[in-house]
Amino acid sequence: MRIYPTRHPDRLDAERPILVEEFRQLEREGRADALGQLIELVADFSRNGRASPVLRALTGSPLFELKPNARGGVKGGCRVYLFFVTFEGQEVAGLVNCEVKDDARTAMQKLETALAVFVAARRGINVFRRKVP
Numbered sequence: 174m175r176i177y178p179t180r181h182p183d184r185l186d187a188e189r190p191i192l193v194e195e196f197r198q199l200e201r202e203g204r205a206d207a208l209g210q211l212i213e214l215v216a217d218f219s220r221n222g223r224a225s226p227v228l229r230a231l232t233g234s235p236l237f238e239l240k241p242n243a244r245g246g247v248k249g250g251c252r253v254y255l256f257f258v259t260f261e262g263q264e265v266a267g268l269v270n271c272e273v274k275d276d277a278r279t280a281m282q283k284l285e286t287a288l289a290v291f292v293a294a295r296r297g298i299n300v301f302r303r304k305v306p
């Protein structure tokens with residue numbers, strides 16, 4: 174299975190995908206611990222695909238999350254949101270965005286963005302590659 178970082182359908186010409194921008198922001202904020210955990214989650218998913226132990230479906234939603242088995246702290250609060258669609262004839266995973274929770278609340282804006290990207294991809298909008306202006 175191919176794994177693609179995605180762009181928002183309103184910003185298909187963005188220089189970098191959403192997730193890459195968020196990783197860069199974490200680096201600027203000095204959040205190396207969180208960034209390292211998020212990269213580990215993506216690496217595990219890349220190796221194991223749908224069999225990854227960090228992949229979890231979000232109930233009642235077409236979205237999934239990569240979530241560590243740890244509880245609490247930065248390590249337990251890291252998430253990467255994604256979805257699966259058919260693109261160019263094969264199933265692909267679209268990595269959308271991430272969050273580092275300091276408490277149990279989910280940032281609804283992150284999920285809304287992930288859902289908007291998923292809907293665009295399902296409608297045939299290419300959110301996987303940069304649209305050059």
